[in-house]
Amino acid sequence: MELTFLQILWFILIAVLWIGYLTLEGFGFGVGMLIPIVSKNDRERRLALGTIGPHWDGNEVFLLTAGGATFAAFPAWYATMFSGMYTALVLILLLLIIRICALEWRGKINTAKWRNTWDTLHTTVAWLATLVWGVAFGNLVQGMAIEVGHYENGVFKAADPNAVDAALKAGDNHFLTGGFFSLFTPFTVFSGLVFLAIFATHGALYMAIKTRGEFSVRNMELAKKLTLVTVAGAAIWGLWANFAYSANALSIIPLLVAALAFIAAAFFAQQNKDVAAFFASFTAIAFAVVFVFLTFGANALKSYVNEKYNLTLVQASATSPTQTIMTIAAVIFVPIVLGYTFWAYKSFAARMAVENVPEKPAGLGPQVRAFETAK
């Protein structure tokens, strides 16, 4: 069966949602990772948190939308990937839960111990979640132990690779049979490390453009060094990914754009052009996502066991009425969502200096307010 227009469109839209998540939460994770490194005191930590405060929650919705869109447009992709990456996803979920609580509750009680606990958790989680996302995307590029078959009393029976279509018709499905530890290879672990470098750079640049004064300068100085690590790491990773794993000759194009954008980010950073450097980093991440999706498209999941076991988009696809309904919703609501998201960013566009952060932290003291009790 041929790919339909709607299937291609939804593959692109899912990539766009991941671009939204990784470019926007990318700096959110970066800020979380760098807070103890770039801030000298609690007031600066609060300044750093304030740069992502109004936005991180909206940014995270890109992930939820990507999950929902994958479920709706390509159910088999969603089912195979999420059940196959079970333990990795559990880890991600636990980390994201802690991150949300750390961000929301940190300012609720005004004691140093309370703040430090949540800050430590926030930073740890930002490092770990970035690493796990990197490993996960490394797996998408590299391919996984995907096989077609069925389970009989808990034992997997693989179908003949040359008779996959008939097997699928008879009730077999795609499964990731490798288990949790199969997700770790030198390439996927290296992907995790590259993600760390990219997000840290992105976060430093973001803090630089959202603040003024010494704090901004300090972030820029850090970003100057980080961009070099990122360019080197991303270059090795991109070449490795493209020539060892890409199933698609076109993938070289976004790779080149991403490479140029990473270099531009480093170049602008050295010249202290923080806004230009941030948007170059933004563009680089966006095209890196395009690259990742092209390395495995038009499959949904690539098998390293046998390429006949690949889960193709056609096999993974929902029916056309479902994709049509979703398209109508996307055409109407994506511009609206982007519109008010942009408005929200604009409302908080003014750069903040540490003087704009009140000396007294938010939150209630450890003791309940003393009340006069007349009787």
Next chain:
Amino acid sequence: MNVDLARWQFGITTVYHFLLVPLTIGLSPLVAVMQTRWLKSGDQRWLRLSEFFGKILLINFALGVATGIVQEFQFGMNWSQYSLFVGDIFGAPLAFEALLAFFLESVFLGVWIFGRGRVSPKAHTASIWLAALGTNISALFILAANSFMQHPVGAVFNPETGRAELDGMGGFLKVIFSPTTLYAFAHTITASLLVAGSLIAGISLWWLVRRMNAGDTAEATNYWKPAAHFGLVTMLVSSLLVIGTGHFMGQHVGEIQPTKMSAAMGIYEGGEAHPLGLALTSTELGPDSVITLPIPGLESFAATNHFSGPDSYIPGTKDLQEQFAKQFGAEVNGMPVNYIPNVFVSFYSFRIMMGLGFASFILSIVGLAAIKGDKLPTSKGLAKLFIWTIPFPYIASIFGWILTEMGRQPWVVYPIVAEMGVKDSNQMVKLLTENAVSPTVLSAEIVISMLAFTLLYAALGIVWFLLVKRYAKEGINTNADYEVKPVDLKAEPNATLSFNY
């Protein structure tokens, strides 16, 4: 083995998530109402009340969002065969929820928390309304998805793929606006308002009594009496609506899921003019296992709107088991199938839910009587009563969901009863729970993740409770000289955020 573990995990994470959701759904519009009252009248009391309850809303919102992500992912993780089977229909409401509701909720909540002084007071008030709208739209889509599991309209079975498919584009509207969805939506939203109203009434009455006993009649009169009145009226109206929507929803459920209703009613043998069952004498239903109230037809009325006569007939679990076994097979994979859900759980969760719903109605009247006219109550017993009963609608909501979800067992997608016998049962959209689970996932993986979720949820739940309690005890600082003035962003481009961690 896996199916039991996966069910426990789904149950634990879902019930926990739903401890937080109703307060968010109910409290966000109520806080928006308070802030709007300030915006319209300039009355600073309502601004401070909106801030006070707004902080509790935010503490709650954090954990609600955090645990909500698990909900979306675990269909693929633990229930991959379910996701494959219904993905064509079930995924779309989840995607719609994120696109139409979550963005609205998250972006505007951010503006609301950080943006006072950065955006105009009107835009700031609109932000909380939009966030509240988001939470309520989100409820609609999630209930549509859930209702599809209860009553799979808008879908057809495709024998070629072995999966359920959307019945054309109109099928989607059938899913979103099915009667099952609309009953569930009306019942859930009113229950959520009851949860939030009870919290407002409870905290406000407690403060009202406390300030009266401390001799601070001014604060009691100016702040806590109007707040208590607001909460109690919300309780009164929403409890009546909860009971009303519940009554009609129950009858609908009786039609679409007879096994759930008969188990909840405790009816073993079908018949007319059933009296109300009060207690079970054993965990299994038998001919004489229910102790009933000697008023004839009360239970029949609840289920059918008729006290007696042929219209009051309710089928019994005995007949339904025979009927379902005949239709869908007495055995699956060599094991006999029990088509009747756990009777003990269904029977008592139904009664706990209804009992607590009525209790809320009575409480709201007690509370309104206590503050009627110029009365300013000083009874500590009253204050304690309203604090201790804040959890009532929570518990009712939780048992409502336990009944809804456990009552559909052994099905994950309950077949449409009206089509039974008409269609070849092999061609119906239906799925047994045991066939829905992910086969690749190891039992050990589920056990470890379940432990991790349970421990983390427990720890965060304790922090959540202590934070809410701490903020409730802090009250409103009525002495603070505080007025909201809009900041001119052009004159002061470096205006600080209204919340600074």
